[in-house]
Amino acid sequence: MTSDRIWTAALLIIGDEILSGRTQDRNVGQVATWLNTQGIRLTEVRVVADDMGAIGEAVNALKARNDYLFTTGGIGPTHDDITVDAIAAALGVEVEIHPEARAVLEGYYESRGGINEARLRMARVPAGATLIKNAATGAPGIRVGDIFILAGVPRIAELMLEALTGTLEGGRPMLSRTIGCWVPESEVADLLRATEADHTGSQIGSYPFWRDGRGGANFVVRSTDPATVEACIAAIGAGLTALGYEPVADGI
Amino acid sequence: MTSDRIWTAALLIIGDEILSGRTQDRNVGQVATWLNTQGIRLTEVRVVADDMGAIGEAVNALKARNDYLFTTGGIGPTHDDITVDAIAAALGVEVEIHPEARAVLEGYYESRGGINEARLRMARVPAGATLIKNAATGAPGIRVGDIFILAGVPRIAELMLEALTGTLEGGRPMLSRTIGCWVPESEVADLLRATEADHTGSQIGSYPFWRDGRGGANFVVRSTDPATVEACIAAIGAGLTALGYEPVADGI
Numbered sequence: 022m023t024s025d026r027i028w029t030a031a032l033l034i035i036g037d038e039i040l041s042g043r044t045q046d047r048n049v050g051q052v053a054t055w056l057n058t059q060g061i062r063l064t065e066v067r068v069v070a071d072d073m074g075a076i077g078e079a080v081n082a083l084k085a086r087n088d089y090l091f092t093t094g095g096i097g098p099t100h101d102d103i104t105v106d107a108i109a110a111a112l113g114v115e116v117e118i119h120p121e122a123r124a125v126l127e128g129y130y131e132s133r134g135g136i137n138e139a140r141l142r143m144a145r146v147p148a149g150a151t152l153i154k155n156a157a158t159g160a161p162g163i164r165v166g167d168i169f170i171l172a173g174v175p176r177i178a179e180l181m182l183e184a185l186t187g188t189l190e191g192g193r194p195m196l197s198r199t200i201g202c203w204v205p206e207s208e209v210a211d212l213l214r215a216t217e218a219d220h221t222g223s224q225i226g227s228y229p230f231w232r233d234g235r236g237g238a239n240f241v242v243r244s245t246d247p248a249t250v251e252a253c254i255a256a257i258g259a260g261l262t263a264l265g266y267e268p269v270a271d272g273i
Numbered sequence: 274m275t276s277d278r279i280w281t282a283a284l285l286i287i288g289d290e291i292l293s294g295r296t297q298d299r300n301v302g303q304v305a306t307w308l309n310t311q312g313i314r315l316t317e318v319r320v321v322a323d324d325m326g327a328i329g330e331a332v333n334a335l336k337a338r339n340d341y342l343f344t345t346g347g348i349g350p351t352h353d354d355i356t357v358d359a360i361a362a363a364l365g366v367e368v369e370i371h372p373e374a375r376a377v378l379e380g381y382y383e384s385r386g387g388i389n390e391a392r393l394r395m396a397r398v399p400a401g402a403t404l405i406k407n408a409a410t411g412a413p414g415i416r417v418g419d420i421f422i423l424a425g426v427p428r429i430a431e432l433m434l435e436a437l438t439g440t441l442e443g444g445r446p447m448l449s450r451t452i453g454c455w456v457p458e459s460e461v462a463d464l465l466r467a468t469e470a471d472h473t474g475s476q477i478g479s480y481p482f483w484r485d486g487r488g489g490a491n492f493v494v495r496s497t498d499p500a501t502v503e504a505c506i507a508a509i510g511a512g513l514t515a516l517g518y519e520p521v522a523d524g525i
Contacts, residue, residue: 037478040315041447042305043493044480046298049320053294063292065327066320068301071478075317098459099479100466139462174481195293207350210391214352226289226323227351228296229426241295 025245028061028191031083034068035076035094035104036173047175048093055182060191061089071095076107084168089189094173096160098139104170105163109147112165119146122161129159154184193245198254201273204266205229206238212260213240216253222246223253230273239272277497280313280443283335286320287328287346287356288425299427300345307434312443313341323347328359336420341441346425348412350391356422357415361399364417371398374413381411406436445497450506453525456518457481458490464512465492468505474498475505482525491524 032052038044046068053063064087069075076095084090095104109116122144127136143160146152153162153169155177162181163170169185171178202209206229217225222244229238242253258268284304290296298320305315316339321327328347336342347356361368374396379388395412398404405414405421407429414433415422421437423430454461458481469477474496481490494505510520 034318037476037495038480038493039301040305040318041449041495042302042309042315043449045302049291050294050297053292057294063294064322066286066292066318068318070316097479097481099462100469101476101478133457134460137459139459142462143459197293197295205385207389207391207395208386210351210394217352224289224353226353227349228290229349241290243289243293 026192028089028189029064029087030056030061030089030091031064031087032066033076033079033083033090033092034066034173035071035092035107036068037071037101039068039094040070048171048173048178051175051179052091052093052182055186056091057194059186059189060194061189062195071101071103073103073107073110076104077111080108080111080168084166088167090168091171092168093171093178096143096163096170096172098142102142105145105147108165108168108170112147112168114148114165116145117148118144119150119152119161119163122146122152125152125159125161153181155180195243195245196247196250197241197243198250199239199241199272200254200257200261201237201239201269201271202261202266203235203237203269203273204261204264205236209238209240209261209264209266212257212264216256216260219256220244220249220253223249225253225257232273237273241272278444280341280441281316281339282308282313282341282343283316283339284318285328285331285335285342285344286318286425287323287344287359288320289323289353291320291346292322300423300425300430303427303431304343304345304434307438308343309446311438311441312446313441314447323353323355325355325359325362328356329363332360332363332420340419342420343423344420345423345430348395348415348422348424350394354394357397357399360417360420360422364399364420366400366417368397369400370396371402371404371413371415374398374404377404377411377413405433407432447495447497448499448502449493449495450502451491451493451524452506452509452513453489453491453521453523454513454518455487455489455521455525456513456516457488461490461492461513461516461518464509464516468508468512471508472496472501472505475501477505477509484525489525493524 150165224243226241261268402417478493513520
Protein backbone atom coordinates (compact mmCIF):
# COMPACT_ATOMS: atom_id res chain seq x y z
CA MET A 22 0.00 0.00 0.00
CA THR A 23 1.65 3.21 -1.13
CA SER A 24 0.82 6.80 -0.35
CA ASP A 25 -0.65 7.03 -3.86
CA ARG A 26 -3.49 4.68 -3.06
CA ILE A 27 -6.84 6.32 -3.75
CA TRP A 28 -9.47 5.73 -1.09
CA THR A 29 -13.05 5.93 -2.26
CA ALA A 30 -16.49 6.31 -0.76
CA ALA A 31 -20.07 6.24 -1.99
CA LEU A 32 -23.02 8.04 -0.46
CA LEU A 33 -26.54 6.61 -0.30
CA ILE A 34 -29.29 9.09 0.49
CA ILE A 35 -32.44 7.40 1.75
CA GLY A 36 -35.66 9.33 1.64
CA ASP A 37 -38.93 9.76 -0.21
CA GLU A 38 -38.80 13.46 0.67
CA ILE A 39 -35.78 14.04 -1.59
CA LEU A 40 -37.30 12.09 -4.51
CA SER A 41 -40.62 13.92 -4.21
CA GLY A 42 -38.89 17.30 -4.39
CA ARG A 43 -40.25 18.29 -0.97
CA THR A 44 -36.81 18.55 0.64
CA GLN A 45 -33.70 20.03 -0.95
CA ASP A 46 -30.75 17.76 -0.21
CA ARG A 47 -27.87 19.32 1.69
CA ASN A 48 -25.92 16.20 2.55
CA VAL A 49 -24.16 15.53 -0.77
CA GLY A 50 -22.20 18.76 -0.50
CA GLN A 51 -21.23 18.42 3.13
CA VAL A 52 -20.30 14.74 2.90
CA ALA A 53 -18.28 15.39 -0.28
CA THR A 54 -16.38 18.27 1.30
CA TRP A 55 -15.74 16.35 4.52
CA LEU A 56 -14.55 13.26 2.65
CA ASN A 57 -12.07 15.31 0.68
CA THR A 58 -10.47 16.67 3.84
CA GLN A 59 -10.12 13.04 4.99
CA GLY A 60 -8.31 12.14 1.75
CA ILE A 61 -11.24 10.05 0.51
CA ARG A 62 -12.82 10.50 -2.91
CA LEU A 63 -16.61 10.45 -3.35
CA THR A 64 -17.20 8.36 -6.47
CA GLU A 65 -20.96 7.98 -6.61
CA VAL A 66 -24.17 9.13 -4.94
CA ARG A 67 -27.52 7.40 -5.07
CA VAL A 68 -30.87 8.59 -3.78
CA VAL A 69 -33.43 5.86 -3.16
CA ALA A 70 -36.90 5.65 -1.63
CA ASP A 71 -37.77 4.38 1.85
CA ASP A 72 -37.93 0.85 0.47
CA MET A 73 -36.17 -2.24 1.85
CA GLY A 74 -35.33 -3.67 -1.56
CA ALA A 75 -34.07 -0.44 -3.07
CA ILE A 76 -31.88 0.32 -0.05
CA GLY A 77 -30.48 -3.20 0.11
CA GLU A 78 -29.60 -3.35 -3.57
CA ALA A 79 -27.84 0.01 -3.44
CA VAL A 80 -25.93 -0.90 -0.26
CA ASN A 81 -24.57 -4.09 -1.76
CA ALA A 82 -23.67 -2.49 -5.10
CA LEU A 83 -21.94 0.52 -3.56
CA LYS A 84 -20.03 -1.20 -0.78
CA ALA A 85 -18.65 -3.79 -3.21
CA ARG A 86 -16.69 -1.18 -5.11
CA ASN A 87 -15.78 1.45 -2.56
CA ASP A 88 -13.65 1.50 0.57
CA TYR A 89 -16.39 3.21 2.53
CA LEU A 90 -20.14 3.66 2.27
CA PHE A 91 -22.04 6.47 3.96
CA THR A 92 -25.81 6.61 4.24
CA THR A 93 -28.03 9.46 5.37
CA GLY A 94 -31.66 9.32 6.45
CA GLY A 95 -34.15 6.85 7.81
CA ILE A 96 -32.79 6.33 11.34
CA GLY A 97 -35.48 8.13 13.33
CA PRO A 98 -38.24 6.69 15.51
CA THR A 99 -41.11 6.39 13.03
CA HIS A 100 -42.41 3.64 10.73
CA ASP A 101 -40.74 5.12 7.64
CA ASP A 102 -37.30 4.82 9.29
CA ILE A 103 -36.17 1.47 7.91
CA THR A 104 -32.49 2.05 7.15
CA VAL A 105 -31.18 -0.19 9.96
CA ASP A 106 -33.47 -3.07 8.98
CA ALA A 107 -32.60 -2.72 5.29
CA ILE A 108 -28.85 -2.63 5.86
CA ALA A 109 -28.96 -5.54 8.30
CA ALA A 110 -30.94 -7.56 5.76
CA ALA A 111 -28.49 -6.62 2.99
CA LEU A 112 -25.57 -7.77 5.16
CA GLY A 113 -27.39 -10.89 6.33
CA VAL A 114 -27.13 -10.03 10.03
CA GLU A 115 -29.71 -9.62 12.79
CA VAL A 116 -30.95 -6.34 14.20
CA GLU A 117 -30.22 -5.95 17.89
CA ILE A 118 -30.60 -3.33 20.60
CA HIS A 119 -27.22 -1.73 21.29
CA PRO A 120 -26.91 -1.46 25.09
CA GLU A 121 -24.86 1.75 24.98
CA ALA A 122 -27.32 3.38 22.59
CA ARG A 123 -30.17 2.33 24.85
CA ALA A 124 -28.44 3.88 27.86
CA VAL A 125 -27.75 7.12 25.96
CA LEU A 126 -31.38 7.38 24.84
CA GLU A 127 -32.73 6.57 28.32
CA GLY A 128 -30.57 9.35 29.73
CA TYR A 129 -31.56 11.82 27.02
CA TYR A 130 -35.29 11.16 27.39
CA GLU A 131 -35.28 10.97 31.20
CA SER A 132 -36.33 14.62 31.43
CA ARG A 133 -38.31 14.50 28.15
CA GLY A 134 -41.16 12.10 28.93
CA GLY A 135 -39.13 8.90 29.27
CA ILE A 136 -38.20 6.15 26.87
CA ASN A 137 -40.90 4.43 24.78
CA GLU A 138 -41.01 1.85 22.03
CA ALA A 139 -40.59 4.38 19.21
CA ARG A 140 -37.61 6.03 20.90
CA LEU A 141 -36.07 2.65 21.60
CA ARG A 142 -36.15 2.02 17.83
CA MET A 143 -33.24 4.45 17.64
CA ALA A 144 -31.09 2.02 19.70
CA ARG A 145 -31.55 -0.73 17.08
CA VAL A 146 -28.40 -1.54 15.08
CA PRO A 147 -27.18 -4.27 12.71
CA ALA A 148 -25.40 -6.90 14.82
CA GLY A 149 -21.73 -6.07 15.34
CA ALA A 150 -22.17 -2.32 14.98
CA THR A 151 -20.51 0.44 16.95
CA LEU A 152 -21.96 3.90 17.63
CA ILE A 153 -21.21 7.33 16.17
CA LYS A 154 -21.78 10.01 18.74
CA ASN A 155 -24.44 12.65 18.28
CA ALA A 156 -24.30 15.33 20.94
CA ALA A 157 -27.46 17.08 19.75
CA THR A 158 -30.27 14.59 20.22
CA GLY A 159 -28.74 11.52 21.84
CA ALA A 160 -29.75 9.21 18.97
CA PRO A 161 -26.43 7.89 17.66
CA GLY A 162 -25.19 7.19 14.17
CA ILE A 163 -24.04 3.66 13.48
CA ARG A 164 -20.89 2.12 12.07
CA VAL A 165 -21.04 -1.45 10.82
CA GLY A 166 -17.85 -2.54 9.09
CA ASP A 167 -17.04 0.25 6.67
CA ILE A 168 -20.66 1.40 6.41
CA PHE A 169 -21.47 4.63 8.23
CA ILE A 170 -25.16 5.23 8.91
CA LEU A 171 -25.85 8.91 9.51
CA ALA A 172 -28.93 11.00 10.22
CA GLY A 173 -30.78 12.72 7.38
CA VAL A 174 -31.13 16.08 9.14
CA PRO A 175 -28.08 17.94 7.82
CA ARG A 176 -27.10 19.51 11.15
CA ILE A 177 -27.15 16.10 12.88
CA ALA A 178 -25.28 14.45 10.00
CA GLU A 179 -22.66 17.19 10.34
CA LEU A 180 -22.15 16.43 14.04
CA MET A 181 -21.73 12.74 13.23
CA LEU A 182 -19.12 13.58 10.59
CA GLU A 183 -17.29 15.70 13.14
CA ALA A 184 -17.26 12.72 15.49
CA LEU A 185 -15.65 10.64 12.70
CA THR A 186 -13.06 13.25 11.71
CA GLY A 187 -9.56 11.82 11.62
CA THR A 188 -10.68 8.25 12.33
CA LEU A 189 -10.77 6.86 8.76
CA GLU A 190 -7.76 5.88 6.72
CA GLY A 191 -7.44 7.95 3.57
CA GLY A 192 -4.92 9.04 0.98
CA ARG A 193 -3.70 12.37 -0.25
CA PRO A 194 -6.55 14.87 -0.43
CA MET A 195 -7.60 16.16 -3.82
CA LEU A 196 -6.35 19.74 -4.17
CA SER A 197 -8.11 22.26 -6.34
CA ARG A 198 -7.55 25.75 -7.62
CA THR A 199 -9.71 27.95 -9.79
CA ILE A 200 -8.91 30.49 -12.48
CA GLY A 201 -11.68 32.54 -14.04
CA CYS A 202 -12.10 34.60 -17.17
CA TRP A 203 -14.73 36.62 -18.99
CA VAL A 204 -14.56 34.31 -21.98
CA PRO A 205 -17.07 31.95 -23.61
CA GLU A 206 -15.86 28.46 -22.64
CA SER A 207 -16.38 27.40 -26.25
CA GLU A 208 -13.44 29.63 -27.26
CA VAL A 209 -10.96 27.95 -24.92
CA ALA A 210 -12.01 24.30 -25.22
CA ASP A 211 -8.79 23.40 -27.06
CA LEU A 212 -6.65 25.11 -24.43
CA LEU A 213 -8.33 23.20 -21.61
CA ARG A 214 -8.14 19.87 -23.40
CA ALA A 215 -4.45 20.33 -24.22
CA THR A 216 -3.60 21.44 -20.69
CA GLU A 217 -5.26 18.42 -19.12
CA ALA A 218 -3.60 16.08 -21.64
CA ASP A 219 -0.17 17.63 -20.96
CA HIS A 220 -0.39 17.20 -17.18
CA THR A 221 -0.78 13.61 -16.00
CA GLY A 222 -3.01 13.32 -12.95
CA SER A 223 -4.85 16.56 -13.57
CA GLN A 224 -8.58 17.03 -13.99
CA ILE A 225 -9.83 20.30 -15.43
CA GLY A 226 -13.48 21.29 -15.19
CA SER A 227 -15.07 24.19 -17.04
CA TYR A 228 -18.02 25.93 -15.38
CA PRO A 229 -19.65 28.64 -17.48
CA PHE A 230 -21.87 31.35 -16.01
CA TRP A 231 -23.84 34.35 -17.11
CA ARG A 232 -23.64 37.32 -14.76
CA ASP A 233 -24.27 41.06 -14.93
CA GLY A 234 -25.27 40.71 -18.56
CA ARG A 235 -22.14 38.95 -19.76
CA GLY A 236 -20.77 35.45 -19.92
CA GLY A 237 -17.67 33.94 -18.41
CA ALA A 238 -16.35 30.71 -17.01
CA ASN A 239 -14.38 29.36 -14.10
CA PHE A 240 -11.83 26.64 -14.75
CA VAL A 241 -11.18 24.31 -11.83
CA VAL A 242 -7.97 22.30 -11.76
CA ARG A 243 -7.87 19.26 -9.47
CA SER A 244 -5.00 16.96 -8.60
CA THR A 245 -3.48 15.33 -5.55
CA ASP A 246 -0.13 16.89 -6.52
CA PRO A 247 0.30 20.59 -5.69
CA ALA A 248 2.90 21.13 -8.44
CA THR A 249 0.52 19.74 -11.05
CA VAL A 250 -2.24 22.10 -9.91
CA GLU A 251 0.09 25.09 -10.11
CA ALA A 252 1.46 24.07 -13.52
CA CYS A 253 -2.05 23.73 -14.98
CA ILE A 254 -3.18 27.05 -13.55
CA ALA A 255 -0.09 28.71 -15.05
CA ALA A 256 -0.68 27.06 -18.44
CA ILE A 257 -4.33 28.12 -18.57
CA GLY A 258 -3.45 31.65 -17.50
CA ALA A 259 -0.76 31.95 -20.18
CA GLY A 260 -3.10 30.48 -22.78
CA LEU A 261 -5.88 32.91 -21.95
CA THR A 262 -3.46 35.83 -22.16
CA ALA A 263 -2.17 34.61 -25.52
CA LEU A 264 -5.76 34.54 -26.78
CA GLY A 265 -6.22 38.17 -25.71
CA TYR A 266 -8.22 37.51 -22.55
CA GLU A 267 -7.47 38.53 -19.00
CA PRO A 268 -7.36 35.63 -16.51
CA VAL A 269 -8.71 36.25 -13.01
CA ALA A 270 -6.79 34.49 -10.24
CA ASP A 271 -8.90 32.27 -7.95
CA GLY A 272 -11.95 32.63 -10.17
CA ILE A 273 -14.73 35.10 -10.77
CA MET B 274 -53.07 -0.29 -19.48
CA THR B 275 -55.33 1.26 -16.87
CA SER B 276 -55.38 4.73 -15.41
CA ASP B 277 -53.77 3.22 -12.32
CA ARG B 278 -50.55 2.47 -14.13
CA ILE B 279 -47.60 4.11 -12.38
CA TRP B 280 -45.10 5.75 -14.71
CA THR B 281 -41.58 6.03 -13.38
CA ALA B 282 -38.42 7.95 -14.13
CA ALA B 283 -34.84 7.97 -12.91
CA LEU B 284 -32.45 10.92 -12.91
CA LEU B 285 -28.74 10.67 -13.61
CA ILE B 286 -26.66 13.68 -12.62
CA ILE B 287 -23.32 13.78 -14.38
CA GLY B 288 -20.60 15.93 -12.94
CA ASP B 289 -17.38 15.92 -10.95
CA GLU B 290 -18.39 19.30 -9.54
CA ILE B 291 -21.28 17.78 -7.58
CA LEU B 292 -19.16 14.89 -6.24
CA SER B 293 -16.37 17.25 -5.19
CA GLY B 294 -18.79 19.39 -3.20
CA ARG B 295 -17.94 22.46 -5.29
CA THR B 296 -21.45 22.84 -6.69
CA GLN B 297 -24.69 22.40 -4.77
CA ASP B 298 -27.12 20.39 -6.89
CA ARG B 299 -30.39 22.08 -7.74
CA ASN B 300 -31.66 19.70 -10.41
CA VAL B 301 -32.98 16.87 -8.22
CA GLY B 302 -35.62 19.12 -6.71
CA GLN B 303 -36.75 20.74 -9.92
CA VAL B 304 -36.83 17.53 -11.95
CA ALA B 305 -38.71 15.74 -9.13
CA THR B 306 -41.31 18.50 -8.87
CA TRP B 307 -41.75 18.74 -12.63
CA LEU B 308 -42.09 14.96 -13.02
CA ASN B 309 -44.80 14.87 -10.39
CA THR B 310 -46.89 17.41 -12.28
CA GLN B 311 -46.52 15.18 -15.35
CA GLY B 312 -47.82 12.18 -13.38
CA ILE B 313 -44.43 10.47 -13.37
CA ARG B 314 -42.74 9.19 -10.24
CA LEU B 315 -39.02 9.73 -9.63
CA THR B 316 -37.77 6.40 -8.27
CA GLU B 317 -34.01 6.86 -8.09
CA VAL B 318 -31.27 9.42 -8.55
CA ARG B 319 -27.61 8.73 -9.20
CA VAL B 320 -24.71 11.15 -9.32
CA VAL B 321 -21.65 9.94 -11.22
CA ALA B 322 -18.35 11.43 -12.34
CA ASP B 323 -17.47 12.65 -15.85
CA ASP B 324 -16.44 9.12 -16.76
CA MET B 325 -17.58 7.10 -19.79
CA GLY B 326 -17.83 3.82 -17.92
CA ALA B 327 -19.66 5.20 -14.90
CA ILE B 328 -22.16 7.07 -17.07
CA GLY B 329 -22.77 4.08 -19.35
CA GLU B 330 -23.33 1.64 -16.51
CA ALA B 331 -25.79 3.97 -14.80
CA VAL B 332 -27.67 4.69 -18.04
CA ASN B 333 -28.17 1.00 -18.76
CA ALA B 334 -29.17 0.14 -15.19
CA LEU B 335 -31.63 3.00 -14.81
CA LYS B 336 -33.31 2.84 -18.20
CA ALA B 337 -33.89 -0.91 -17.85
CA ARG B 338 -36.26 -0.41 -14.94
CA ASN B 339 -37.90 2.94 -15.54
CA ASP B 340 -40.20 4.32 -18.21
CA TYR B 341 -38.06 7.42 -18.59
CA LEU B 342 -34.49 8.43 -17.85
CA PHE B 343 -33.38 12.04 -17.45
CA THR B 344 -29.77 13.14 -17.34
CA THR B 345 -28.31 16.53 -16.44
CA GLY B 346 -24.84 17.84 -17.12
CA GLY B 347 -21.96 17.25 -19.49
CA ILE B 348 -23.42 18.59 -22.75
CA GLY B 349 -21.35 21.76 -23.13
CA PRO B 350 -18.50 22.51 -25.53
CA THR B 351 -15.46 21.47 -23.47
CA HIS B 352 -13.42 18.27 -23.12
CA ASP B 353 -15.15 17.27 -19.88
CA ASP B 354 -18.56 17.22 -21.62
CA ILE B 355 -18.81 13.54 -22.55
CA THR B 356 -22.46 12.74 -21.86
CA VAL B 357 -23.45 12.33 -25.53
CA ASP B 358 -20.52 10.01 -26.24
CA ALA B 359 -21.17 7.95 -23.11
CA ILE B 360 -24.89 7.53 -23.80
CA ALA B 361 -24.32 6.68 -27.46
CA ALA B 362 -21.76 4.06 -26.42
CA ALA B 363 -24.15 2.64 -23.81
CA LEU B 364 -26.89 2.37 -26.44
CA GLY B 365 -24.52 1.00 -29.07
CA VAL B 366 -25.23 3.77 -31.58
CA GLU B 367 -23.01 6.24 -33.40
CA VAL B 368 -22.63 9.91 -32.56
CA GLU B 369 -23.69 12.22 -35.38
CA ILE B 370 -24.08 15.93 -36.02
CA HIS B 371 -27.78 16.83 -35.89
CA PRO B 372 -28.43 19.18 -38.84
CA GLU B 373 -31.11 21.19 -37.03
CA ALA B 374 -28.90 21.61 -33.96
CA ARG B 375 -26.05 22.73 -36.20
CA ALA B 376 -28.31 25.30 -37.86
CA VAL B 377 -29.56 26.59 -34.51
CA LEU B 378 -26.00 26.94 -33.18
CA GLU B 379 -24.75 28.61 -36.36
CA GLY B 380 -27.57 31.13 -36.06
CA TYR B 381 -26.96 31.71 -32.36
CA TYR B 382 -23.20 32.24 -32.77
CA GLU B 383 -23.46 34.29 -35.98
CA SER B 384 -23.26 37.53 -33.96
CA ARG B 385 -21.08 35.97 -31.24
CA GLY B 386 -17.83 35.20 -33.06
CA GLY B 387 -19.09 32.43 -35.34
CA ILE B 388 -19.23 28.67 -35.04
CA ASN B 389 -16.08 26.71 -34.15
CA GLU B 390 -15.21 23.10 -33.42
CA ALA B 391 -15.97 23.37 -29.69
CA ARG B 392 -19.35 24.98 -30.32
CA LEU B 393 -20.15 22.39 -32.95
CA ARG B 394 -19.67 19.72 -30.26
CA MET B 395 -23.03 20.87 -28.91
CA ALA B 396 -24.71 19.69 -32.15
CA ARG B 397 -23.48 16.12 -31.58
CA VAL B 398 -26.22 13.62 -30.66
CA PRO B 399 -26.63 9.85 -30.42
CA ALA B 400 -27.96 8.61 -33.79
CA GLY B 401 -31.74 8.77 -33.98
CA ALA B 402 -32.10 11.59 -31.47
CA THR B 403 -34.47 14.54 -31.60
CA LEU B 404 -33.88 17.95 -30.03
CA ILE B 405 -35.26 19.63 -26.93
CA LYS B 406 -35.47 23.36 -27.41
CA ASN B 407 -33.43 25.76 -25.30
CA ALA B 408 -34.37 29.36 -25.93
CA ALA B 409 -31.60 30.74 -23.71
CA THR B 410 -28.35 29.68 -25.34
CA GLY B 411 -29.27 27.88 -28.54
CA ALA B 412 -27.57 24.62 -27.48
CA PRO B 413 -30.41 22.10 -27.42
CA GLY B 414 -31.23 19.25 -25.08
CA ILE B 415 -31.50 15.81 -26.66
CA ARG B 416 -34.13 13.09 -26.65
CA VAL B 417 -33.09 9.61 -27.70
CA GLY B 418 -35.84 7.05 -27.16
CA ASP B 419 -37.06 7.63 -23.63
CA ILE B 420 -33.79 9.19 -22.49
CA PHE B 421 -33.83 12.95 -22.03
CA ILE B 422 -30.43 14.63 -21.97
CA LEU B 423 -30.61 18.03 -20.26
CA ALA B 424 -28.12 20.75 -19.41
CA GLY B 425 -26.52 20.86 -15.97
CA VAL B 426 -27.04 24.59 -15.43
CA PRO B 427 -30.32 24.61 -13.49
CA ARG B 428 -31.86 27.55 -15.36
CA ILE B 429 -31.18 25.91 -18.73
CA ALA B 430 -32.44 22.53 -17.50
CA GLU B 431 -35.60 24.30 -16.37
CA LEU B 432 -36.19 25.74 -19.85
CA MET B 433 -35.74 22.28 -21.37
CA LEU B 434 -38.26 20.82 -18.91
CA GLU B 435 -40.69 23.57 -19.89
CA ALA B 436 -40.23 22.59 -23.53
CA LEU B 437 -41.16 18.99 -22.58
CA THR B 438 -44.18 19.89 -20.45
CA GLY B 439 -47.26 17.95 -21.47
CA THR B 440 -45.45 15.80 -24.04
CA LEU B 441 -44.78 12.66 -21.95
CA GLU B 442 -47.35 10.05 -21.08
CA GLY B 443 -47.90 9.75 -17.35
CA GLY B 444 -50.40 8.56 -14.79
CA ARG B 445 -52.24 10.18 -11.95
CA PRO B 446 -50.00 12.65 -10.15
CA MET B 447 -49.01 11.94 -6.58
CA LEU B 448 -50.98 14.26 -4.30
CA SER B 449 -49.68 15.36 -0.94
CA ARG B 450 -50.88 17.23 2.08
CA THR B 451 -49.09 18.18 5.25
CA ILE B 452 -50.24 18.43 8.85
CA GLY B 453 -47.89 19.73 11.51
CA CYS B 454 -47.70 19.62 15.29
CA TRP B 455 -45.44 20.74 18.11
CA VAL B 456 -44.91 17.15 19.19
CA PRO B 457 -41.82 14.91 19.32
CA GLU B 458 -42.31 12.46 16.45
CA SER B 459 -41.32 9.65 18.79
CA GLU B 460 -44.61 10.17 20.69
CA VAL B 461 -46.81 9.67 17.63
CA ALA B 462 -44.97 6.86 15.84
CA ASP B 463 -47.78 4.37 16.59
CA LEU B 464 -50.43 6.77 15.28
CA LEU B 465 -48.56 7.27 12.01
CA ARG B 466 -47.88 3.59 11.51
CA ALA B 467 -51.52 2.66 12.18
CA THR B 468 -52.86 5.40 9.90
CA GLU B 469 -50.69 4.29 7.00
CA ALA B 470 -51.59 0.64 7.56
CA ASP B 471 -55.33 1.49 7.65
CA HIS B 472 -55.29 3.40 4.35
CA THR B 473 -54.21 1.37 1.34
CA GLY B 474 -52.20 3.38 -1.15
CA SER B 475 -51.07 5.99 1.38
CA GLN B 476 -47.50 6.92 2.25
CA ILE B 477 -46.91 8.91 5.40
CA GLY B 478 -43.60 10.63 6.05
CA SER B 479 -42.55 12.19 9.34
CA TYR B 480 -40.17 15.16 9.21
CA PRO B 481 -39.02 16.43 12.60
CA PHE B 482 -37.56 19.87 13.13
CA TRP B 483 -36.20 22.05 15.90
CA ARG B 484 -37.21 25.70 15.68
CA ASP B 485 -37.41 28.66 18.04
CA GLY B 486 -36.10 26.50 20.86
CA ARG B 487 -38.67 23.73 20.59
CA GLY B 488 -39.25 20.59 18.62
CA GLY B 489 -42.06 19.61 16.29
CA ALA B 490 -42.72 17.60 13.20
CA ASN B 491 -44.55 17.80 9.90
CA PHE B 492 -46.39 14.73 8.68
CA VAL B 493 -46.73 14.46 4.91
CA VAL B 494 -49.43 12.22 3.47
CA ARG B 495 -49.01 11.15 -0.16
CA SER B 496 -51.36 9.21 -2.41
CA THR B 497 -52.71 9.37 -5.95
CA ASP B 498 -56.25 9.29 -4.47
CA PRO B 499 -57.54 12.58 -3.03
CA ALA B 500 -59.99 10.83 -0.68
CA THR B 501 -57.17 8.74 0.80
CA VAL B 502 -55.09 11.86 1.42
CA GLU B 503 -58.00 13.58 3.18
CA ALA B 504 -58.86 10.51 5.25
CA CYS B 505 -55.26 10.18 6.48
CA ILE B 506 -54.99 13.85 7.33
CA ALA B 507 -58.26 13.60 9.30
CA ALA B 508 -57.07 10.47 11.13
CA ILE B 509 -53.75 12.03 12.10
CA GLY B 510 -55.47 15.23 13.21
CA ALA B 511 -57.95 13.32 15.37
CA GLY B 512 -55.17 11.17 16.81
CA LEU B 513 -53.04 14.17 17.72
CA THR B 514 -56.02 15.81 19.42
CA ALA B 515 -56.79 12.61 21.35
CA LEU B 516 -53.17 12.61 22.60
CA GLY B 517 -53.61 16.17 23.85
CA TYR B 518 -51.72 17.94 21.04
CA GLU B 519 -52.95 20.65 18.69
CA PRO B 520 -52.60 19.79 14.98
CA VAL B 521 -51.66 22.61 12.61
CA ALA B 522 -53.35 22.41 9.19
CA ASP B 523 -50.95 22.47 6.21
CA GLY B 524 -47.90 22.12 8.44
CA ILE B 525 -45.70 24.30 10.57
